[in-house]
Amino acid sequence: MQRVLVLCTHNSARSQMAEGWLRHHAVEAGLDLDVWSAGTERTRVKPDAITVMAEVGIDLGAHTSKRLDEVPEPWSFDVVLTVCDAANETCPSYPARTTRLHVSFPDPSGHDLTRWREVRDAIGAMSSRLVETLRAGGTPTEDGVRASTPEPGTAARDG
Numbered sequence: 001m002q003r004v005l006v007l008c009t010h011n012s013a014r015s016q017m018a019e020g021w022l023r024h025h026a027v028e029a030g031l032d033l034d035v036w037s038a039g040t041e042r043t044r045v046k047p048d049a050i051t052v053m054a055e056v057g058i059d060l061g062a063h064t065s066k067r068l069d070e071v072p073e074p075w076s077f078d079v080v081l082t083v084c085d086a087a088n089e090t091c092p093s094y095p096a097r098t099t100r101l102h103v104s105f106p107d108p109s110g111h112d113l114t115r116w117r118e119v120r121d122a123i124g125a126m127s128s129r130l131v132e133t134l135r136a137g138g139t140p141t142e143d144g145v146r147a148s149t150p151e152p153g154t155a156a157r158d159g
Contacts (some may be wrong), residue, residue, distance in 0.1 A: 002078045015084075037063075
């Protein structure tokens, strides 16, 4: 079984959504994948993340925010994915066999549900490509999982 870890600063939104999407896509693809998310700090899962993921049939209601040291076997992941720049900068070193990927998504906190949905959908598309690469036996790359992922909010950016 392959293991994937998604890291973000607070493990409250983007990493939680990615965890949900990765598990969802793995089940759809018939891929045996152990997926976890964690943060450099622990807070709580944001209600808006739970809301927008429920809209696509993914339940984050039982998810909890956790730090890396609270994840089982934190140093034995095949893929470590950071989804925010701060987590990428503070991500610890992993064994050489770990594939490290960084695909940053904007923080939807403080925005309306439209922005949350845009970020959710962008993370979903990236997660789908990552699962497909793993299912095919390939080694994921940042360019490969990022390919054609629209940047959320490009049409509605604050000036």
